[in-house]
Amino acid sequence: MPVExxxxxxxxxxxxxxxxxASALLGSIAVFALGSGAHAGEFFTLKGHGGPIMDITVSxxxxxxxxxxxxxxxxxxxxxxxxxxxxxxxxxxxxxxIDGNRLASGGDDFSVLVWDGTNxxxxxxxxxxxxxxxxxxxxxxxxxxxxxxDGTIGLWPLAGGEPEFLTGHRAGVSAVAFSPDGxxxxxxxxxxxxxxxxxGSRTEKRVLVRNGFGINTIVLGGGTDNAAAGWLAYGxxxxxxxxxxxxxxxxxxxxxxxxxxxxALARDRTGxxxxxxxxxxxxxxxxxxxxxxxxxxxxxxxxxxxALDFSRDGGTILAGGIxxxxxxxxxxxxxxxxxxxxxxxAFLRDPAEMENGERQFARKCSICHALTADGGRRAGxxxxxxxxxxxxxxxxxxxxRTLDESDLVWTEETIDRLFEIGPDHFIPGSKMPMQQIxxxxxxxxxxxxxxxMTQ
Numbered sequence: 099m100p101v102e103x104x105x106x107x108x109x110x111x112x113x114x115x116x117x118x119x120a121s122a123l124l125g126s127i128a129v130f131a132l133g134s135g136a137h138a139g140e141f142f143t144l145k146g147h148g149g150p151i152m153d154i155t156v157s158x159x160x161x162x163x164x165x166x167x168x169x170x171x172x173x174x175x176x177x178x179x180x181x182x183x184x185x186x187x188x189x190x191x192x193x194x195x196i197d198g199n200r201l202a203s204g205g206d207d208f209s210v211l212v213w214d215g216t217n218x219x220x221x222x223x224x225x226x227x228x229x230x231x232x233x234x235x236x237x238x239x240x241x242x243x244x245x246x247x248d249g250t251i252g253l254w255p256l257a258g259g260e261p262e263f264l265t266g267h268r269a270g271v272s273a274v275a276f277s278p279d280g281x282x283x284x285x286x287x288x289x290x291x292x293x294x295x296x297x298g299s300r301t302e303k304r305v306l307v308r309n310g311f312g313i314n315t316i317v318l319g320g321g322t323d324n325a326a327a328g329w330l331a332y333g334x335x336x337x338x339x340x341x342x343x344x345x346x347x348x349x350x351x352x353x354x355x356x357x358x359x360x361x362a363l364a365r366d367r368t369g370x371x372x373x374x375x376x377x378x379x380x381x382x383x384x385x386x387x388x389x390x391x392x393x394x395x396x397x398x399x400x401x402x403x404x405a406l407d408f409s410r411d412g413g414t415i416l417a418g419g420i421x422x423x424x425x426x427x428x429x430x431x432x433x434x435x436x437x438x439x440x441x442x443x444a445f446l447r448d449p450a451e452m453e454n455g456e457r458q459f460a461r462k463c464s465i466c467h468a469l470t471a472d473g474g475r476r477a478g479x480x481x482x483x484x485x486x487x488x489x490x491x492x493x494x495x496x497x498x499r500t501l502d503e504s505d506l507v508w509t510e511e512t513i514d515r516l517f518e519i520g521p522d523h524f525i526p527g528s529k530m531p532m533q534q535i536x537x538x539x540x541x542x543x544x545x546x547x548x549x550x551m552t553q
Contacts, residue, residue, distance in 0.1 A: 141435060144424035146180045147173060148475030149189070149465065151418025154405040157195040158367065161410035164201060165424050166190040168465070169475045172203050172213075175424075182475070184496065185211050185220040187529055189477060194233040194242075196256065202242055204230030210244050210254065223254050225261050232273045232315075236280040241297070243283055245271040251285055253300070264295055266302045273316040278327055286313030286332055306347045311336035317363040317372065318344070319386060329386075331372055333360025339374050339382075341389070351389040353382065361404050366412035371429070373415055375403025379437065381417055383429060396437040397425070422475075455547025458540050462517070462533055469551045478529070481552050484508045489525075500527035513548065514541050 149168030156163055165173045172183040172193050188206035195201050199215040206229045211220040228248030235242055244252035247270030250263040264285075273286035276297075283295040284306070292307035307313070312335040320328025329350055331341045337358025341350045353374070362375035371392070372384040379401030383393040397403060397417055405418035409426070416426045427435060449457045466478035473480025479495035487508050490501035504525070506512060518541060521530035535541045 140428065142178075142426045144173070144175050144178055144180070144426070145422070146182075146475060147171070147422040147424075148468075148473075149422055149477055150420050151405045151422065151424055152190060153192045154407045154416050154418055154424060155193050155195060156407045156410055156416065157198070158410065159195070159198045162195075163416065163424070164193040164195065165405070165418060166193040166203060166205075167422065167475075168477055169422070170205070170477050171475060172201070173424075174201070183211075183213055183220070185213075185222070187498065191229065191231050192233050194235060196235050196242070197239050200256075202233050202235070204233050204244055208246070208248075210242070210252070212242070212256070223252075223261065225252055225263065226250065228270060231271070234274045234276050234283070236276050236297075237278060238280055241280075243274045243276065245274045245285060247271070247288070249287075251283070251295070253297075262300055264300060264302070266293060267291065269312070272312070272314050273332075275316050275318050275330075277318065284316060284318065284330060286316045288312040290334075292316060292330065292332055306330065306344070307332060307340075307342060309334050309336075309338060309340075311338070314359060314361055315363045317365045319365050319369045319372065320344075331363055331365075333363050333374055333376075335359040337376070339363075341372075341386075353384055353391065355380075355382070355394075361402055362406040362417075364406040364408055364415075366408040367410065368412060371408070371412065373406050373408065375406045375417060375419075377402040379403060379419070381406065381415060381427075381432075383415070383432070393429070393432045395427075395432040395435070397427070398438045400438070453543070453547070454540065455543035455545075458535060458544040459547055459551075462535065462544070466531075469548075481548060484513075484552050485510070485549060498528050500525055510545050510549070513545055517541050517544065 147167040147169050151165055151167055153166040163175045168189040170186050172190055173180040186205040186207050190203050190205040193203045201213045204210045208226045210223040210230055213220045226246040226248050228246045230244050230246050232245040240256055242254040242256055249267050249270055250265055251271055253262045267287040267289050269288035271285055271287045275284045281297050283297055286292050290309045290311055291305050292313055294303040294306050296303050313332050315333045317331045318327040327344055329341050330344055333339050337354055339353040339360050343350055357376045357378040359377050360374055364373045370386055372386050374382045379398040381395045381397045381403055385392045400420050403417050403419045407416050414426045415429050416424055418424050466476055468474055468476055468480045471482045479492045489504045489506040490497040516524045517535040520532055520534045521528055522532045
């Protein structure tokens, strides 16, 4: 297995290393119980991330919660207190518990990281050449499957050994799920298909679904941990939410509404409830025994809902999206809650309300960078007092090796040049996304805004 051990720069200075010994990182973290800090039947929030919430997962064994974020980190929650797992070099799209002592995560850096409670250092599984969008663990905990936008499915032996990559989709793979017996893998893709794979022979068996538009997410149900699943639900770019028979591919039920795309699906442990999250900020709860909508809840006015999971007892639905907060609602009382309407992040504000320099910052910088001394958790370091600062100098952020070893100093001229030709040309190998500001006047307005706001 291509594995690279990832050491954190200045690890001793980082809060999660200081707070807990490495051996206690996963193994001793307290369960997020609705009885401690958040009571059953109450709305609650988990705050601390510095970017949108991309995934939420609840451990079937312990009930603990993990959240994956655009801020490059995974949060493990003890009550409302997070422990941060930091190892990705870009946004984290998915987190998945392997067992009571291990957790896996995948991100925009093309990597899968496996976090082990016996030490604080993740193992980096390398082989994908595109974003890792979803993970699934085989029922026997022997195999980890990864869905990647490079068009492949990675199969990683968790006890060690070389990975294998399944090919057959004609576009990026967005979703994977094992059958309850672990012998079959299901995958959903941007190519609009759901395919069935035989794990024993590592071969494609057949195409189960041809939707036409891309498949974002899939969930299996209708069985138990020891019995074959009976149905597969999928959510698609065109707003389709459909349940099909796993043997025939024939539709069982359809809950397509005039909202798209469908971005998240979750099933409770009993399989009696299915939840969907869409681009308009709605969470729909479906009764899978009678195939009827139980709740159709406008969760947020700011949409979308990217992340969903049920608490271990099924009484709470946890969700996340464009805000940097994990929300939890009691399922039975969803009708009593109004949509959340928090303050918009800068990148969502109306550009007409801003001066041009602020508008350029909102469009190009604000989702990754803060302007204050305490920048919080963001995908990039704070820009506070950036002028005259050597690149890679802040001790509270893990920079790319390119910036760590650079002699670059941030000035009016270097920031202007950064956006004139783009980070990929100005600082090849850095984490900064490819983007430019072509207008000289726009760049000057941005620099003037930064000079004013970062002193």
